[in-house]
Amino acid sequence: MPSERIVGIDLGTTNSLVAFMEGDTPVVIPGDDGLNLVPSVVALDERDQIIVGNSARKYLIETPERAVYSIKRLMGRGIEDIQEELKLFPFRLAADMQAGEVLRIKLGDKTFTPPEISAFILRQLKRNAERFFNAPVTKAVITVPAYFNDAQRQATKDAGRIAGLEVLRLVNEPTAASLAYGLDKKQNGVVAVYDLGGGTFDISILKLHDGIFEVISTNGDTHLGGDDIDNLLIRIALDDIKGDMGLDVSRNGEAVATIRKAVIEAKIALSAQPSTKLDIELSGGKRYQREITREQFEQLAQPIIERTIGPCKQALKDAKLKPEQIGEAVLVGGSTRIPKVRALVEDMFQRTPHTDLNPDEVVALGAAVQANILSGGSTATENMLLLDVTPLSLGIEVAGGVTDKIILRNSTIPASATQYYTTQVDGQANVAIHVLQGERELAKDCRSLARFDLRGVPPMPAGMPRIEVKFLIDANGILHVSAREQRSGKEAEIEVQPSYGLTDDQVESMILDSFDYAEEDFRQRQVIEACNEAETILAALDKGKKSPAWEQLTSDERKQIAKLQKALNQVKAEDDYEAIRRAIDALNQGTMRLAELMMDSAVATALKGKTMDQADLGERPQAGHPVAKADFE
Amino acid sequence: MPGEATSTCWSCGTMRAVHFCSACGKVQPPVPADYFTFFALPRKLSLDTALLEREFYVLSRKLHPDVYAQSQPQEQEWSMEQSSLLNDAYRTLKDPIKRTEYLLRLEGVELEEQSKTATEKARATGEVKKQVVPPDLLEEVFELNMQLEELRMQKKMGEDDPALVEELRKHKSNLEEKYEALLAELKGHWNQWDKLVDSGSEDDRIKVRNQMLDLLNRRNYIRNLVRDVNEALEN
The missing domain is CATH 3.90.640.10 (ATPase, substrate binding domain, subdomain 4)
Known part of the structure; x- marks a missing residue:
């Protein structure tokens, strides 16, 4: 059995896409409206059902208080971070929001956290892929802006989990784009990827070497687009x-x-x-x-x-490269269609940037390439390996409120650092550690990632314990911490208090909540499918009534069919899909003889035992099995 | 050779090399090793960085978590630890200064602790952290500090003295030259050190070690000076 398909998802500020590797080519999977781009718009309709994408856009205008866009701007952020955003965007926060709490956004009279809203978008993409493959999809690679910090990455991962997706990797968007470009280029050299999207800006400089995509430096602004x-x-x-x-x-x-x-x-x-x-x-x-x-x-x-110039210069400086040493420049993101942006990039890197791939789709295509690599690769991705970096330095607060950097920005990930701590007081059992992310000198100017409490330090005189704390940034750019007291060899217990973010319990309960919505979705889809089927068989029956075969039936048979037809018409107006299916089956049985009679004699013998709708070949769509059933398995 | 670890492969039981089993190729839990050992290199300072890069790529292809995305959680964990070690080791060894500092630390010099204690002490007492001025720079530093002070005063008064700015620029490029020259000097020490690794006396090694330490301190001192000049010129 072939292993399950892993899809690549670009969860964008303005639009989201899902793609996969078809043979040697990454392709975007369209939605049921036939469009590749799913607008990152989520609305709650008048029946409190979640609507996503193009069909949600009208709610932005008709019932703006029941719709939300650009939710990506709020991922992994606290209320004090988003004051500027609140002035410019119609985000409606829950009235009882507290500082330090995960944001809650109002849609109608319900509230959702940004990861939950993103999960609605992800679930739509998952469903599009499942419809396309006619098979469950549970694993994905999701892209994030390269300059996303730990909390923003964690929030994206949580969104995946809530949507029922195992996130195998978070890939940085510009890096993903370079993978899509690198597929057919397969050459060595230095590439600059300039990615200006709806809400985020990234610049990444990569060295390509025989299929290895090594990011040398990255910079950006997660609130610029x-x-x-x-x-x-x-x-x-x-x-x-x-x-x-x-x-x-x-x-x-x-x-x-x-x-x-x-x-x-x-x-x-x-x-x-x-x-x-x-x-x-x-x-x-x-x-x-x-x-x-x-x-x-x-x-x-x-x-x-012009706000993109500073990050570009810093990225060049960090890469220790001059603009003329950049071999290629690549444009990513819808905003790079603006001629002035193109001119800026041309000026900055002194060459005409590549625009061969659709800037809206290239990140999703790259995510599909990475998904293919993770699933074991194919001839197209053989030898391809992505070595990415952490965009921000990781630090620890030390005496005087100063940040002591322990993993510098642009370090290849996974990356680790080990720090040693001791106690200040005899018998002290707890040691508090404040972890920060950012480039500034003072702790208060950096992003607070988490406060760790090392507990259960064995009682010893002050200064005696030697607690080894290991910080590790994984391939997703997410921090892991472990600690050990070296003199006793005891694993110290760590209590993590993320500064912003959902706890595991919260995510679990959101996964359960999301099943409620998914259940609703599932039921609704079942009803729609059953109704479609009912329409088909009723249409076929109308046609049959006009055929000479109808006259060959006994009047009892005709009465019975009329009764079944009425029953189906009645039940079709309600939303019990199981009842609709039962009525369809009954009508199918009741019209079996009519179907037989309708065939000409030769064909009739061959098709003996077929039901009404099957006899009416060509008009009936193939039985649509509920693709989304996998949601609940 | 670092490959001669004595542990056996967790998967097939064969005696294994450090990162992978030589028989079945499976990734192994990391064993405590210094960065030189990780790359199967002797503890020497002259290093072919092109070769190091090639080795880094070869090992990355084998150890990176992407390769183990479909493996058991335990193997994924080891791959993550192994590749973080690989990245840390490569980052440290490819840079001449970081490499030298790392070696000195392996040789028992507490570089970080030194500066950290000094910084914290300075912060606690509110004093400016004192640095010993390298003797050969004494005269220049004295003059430079006077000029920097003058420039700051002038800026405060809103005056502009192009001649002074020009002087400072000259100082700066002079310092930058010295800074670069120190790298060449350091390479000389590397050669001495590398010769002593196999056949030197403990005393000789300590002597070279201290010379390198002194050089790194001087280098840091110059770097800070250049930073000060830049700040004064920009503000």
Whole structure:
């Protein structure tokens, strides 16, 4: 039996995709709407059902309080980190949010954490893949911005678990993109990957060497992307509307969502044409119209685009390379379609960047390549190996509130460091350790990852214990800690208190909660499928009634069929899929003779025993087995 | 040879090499080893970094967790530990300074502790951490500090003295030259050390060891000076 397929998922700020390796080529799996991109929009409909993707987009405008976008910006963050975000994005936090707690976002009158909302998107992608393969999918590689910190990575992993996916690896997005490019290039040299997406910016510099993709340095900004340009344009439109028309619609969620949609369309149009028109219909029949030229747009966007320069320079410096030593530059992310962004990259790396692969899809394709590598590889990925780095230094708070760095940024992962601790007081049983991530000197300026309490240190005079604490950053960029008291050889117990993040228990309970939604989903899909089947057989029956065979039936047989038809029509209006299926079976049985009669004599003999819908060859779709059943296994 | 470990493979029972079983090829739990041993290298400082890189790639292909994604949890764990050791070892050995510092530490010099204690003491007393000025730099450092002070004063007053800035730039490039020259000098010590590894007296080794330590300290001192000059010029 072939091993289970591992899919590659790009969980993006604006759009998400799922891809897999078909033979030697990575391909994107489309959704049931036939589209490759699943917008990262989650909505709760009027029946409290979760809607994801394109069909959720209309809720952004119709019921903005029941929909959310760009949730990736909130992954692994605390309330004090997102004050800027709250000014610019219509995130609605639960009223009773406390500092230090995992964020909870309101959709209608329900609340969800960012990992749960991301899990809804992941589950949609999982379902798309299951429909495509007609087989369960439980393992995935998920991409994250290279500059994501430990908490953001952990939150992404949690989202995977909640969605019923075993996350075999978190891969950095620019690195994934380089894998997709590297597939057909197979050459050695230094590559710079510039990835400007909807909400995050990454720059990674890699050395390619006979199939080894070695990241030398990476840098970025996890809160910089196309979203920021949109927000700027929205603000200008709002100011205009207030100034010119005397209307303040900034607190009208529906109006803001309409403006947002319009400015995004304008932004996209301006990548292809020199000017475009904003034409927004406001409530009360008023219209806001404005011509916007590319030049104006570029002037506006310039400060945002220029924020990518600093990280690029730092990445070059860390790699100890000059721009002219970069062999190739690659563009990733939808925002790199903006001509001004391309010009900046060209200027920075002194060469025309590659754009051969669709910048929206290349990360997902790369994730599929990595998934293939993890599942044992194929001829296409033979010899390919990714060596990635940790984007941020790991440190420990020492006396005076200073950060003592123990694993430097751009260290190849897995990476480890060992520190020794002792006690200050006789018989002291606990030692507290504060772990930080970041480049700043002072602990307060770095990101607090966790506070560890070493417990059960054997009683000894002060300074005697020698506690060895091992810090290890795994291949996902996630920290693991273990400790041992060396004089007694006793494993010290560690109590981890992540500064932000879900505990294991919380994740477990969310997995259970998600089953409720999945159960609903499952039931709904069953009902839809059963109804479709009912429609098919009813249509076939209508056709049969017009055929001469109908007249050959006895009047009792005709009455019986009419009764069964009525029963099916009745039950079809309810949402009990099992009852619908029973009624379909009964009608199938009852129309068996009609089906036989409908065949011409020769075929009739051959098809003896076939049921109504089977006899009506060609019209009925293949029996759709519920793909998502695997969700619950 | 580090391959001559005496343990047996957990999987097939054959006597094994350090990282993998020589018979069945399975990854093994890491055994405590220093970074030189990990790469099967003698504890010498002159090192062919191109060769080291090749070896790093070869071992990465075999030890990286990606290779064990479908293996038993225990093997995954070992692969993670082994490849983190590999990465730590490579990062340390490929860099000439880190490599020298690491060797000195293996030889019993407590580099980190030295500076850490000094830093903490300085922080506790609120004093500026004192560093012994290398004698050959004494005169230059004296002059440089005067000029830095003058530049800071001028900046505070909003004045601009291009001649002084030019002087400082000259000092800076002079220091940077010295900094580079120290690396060449260090390589000389490496050769001495490497010769003594196989056949030297303990006293000779300690002598070279201390010379290297002194050189690293001087180098750090110059690096800090250059940083100070940069800060003064930029602000």
